[in-house]
Amino acid sequence: MEKKEKIKFLLAFLAFLLISPALFFGEVQAQSVAYKTLLKGLYDEEFPTVQPAQIYNLKNYQVLDTREKEEFEVSHLEDAKWVGYDTFSLQEVEDLDKNQPVLVYCTVGARSQDIGKKLREAGFKQVYNLYGGIIHWSNESKPLFKDSMSTRQVHTYSRTWGVWLTSGEKVY
DSSP: OOHHHHHHHHHHHHHHHHHHHHHHHOHHHHHHHHHHHHHHHHSOTTSOEEOGGGOSOGGGSEEEEOSOHHHHHHOBSTTOEEOOSTTOOGGGGTTSOTTSOEEEEOSSSHHHHHHHHHHHHTTOSOEEEETTHHHHHHHTTOOEEETTEEEOEEEOSSHHHHTTOOSSEEEO
């Protein structure tokens, strides 16, 4: 096989790989497969995650929102404490119990994982990253709040990340 033919074959094969989940599983499941693949590339396998479906009571956690303030103000998990990302400081969490479970989250889980690692380095014993972040939380029809009122709005950080929100109202 010549070099041009190999390249054409590889391009066709890559196109098939991108399209095939939709053919075999349907569009929604294909998006789910793609989202899981994306998250796998973002997450450190050593850092523990918790699926939204595994959380029956948020009161079992000290919940920290690691997004920026304007994202938090659109919506957040119930009773979440905003700590930010760019402006995060360990002084923000001095009042937390280092022996009680902490749940960190952001849009998809990358920023929260970074903050979670800082918390572990600071002596917090049980720190968990919310798998899929607020996007996955919303996609699982879990409750979101704005000023203690229920909402379906989700700040998706950008239009690019917003494609992953399938249940909720996108805000950029």
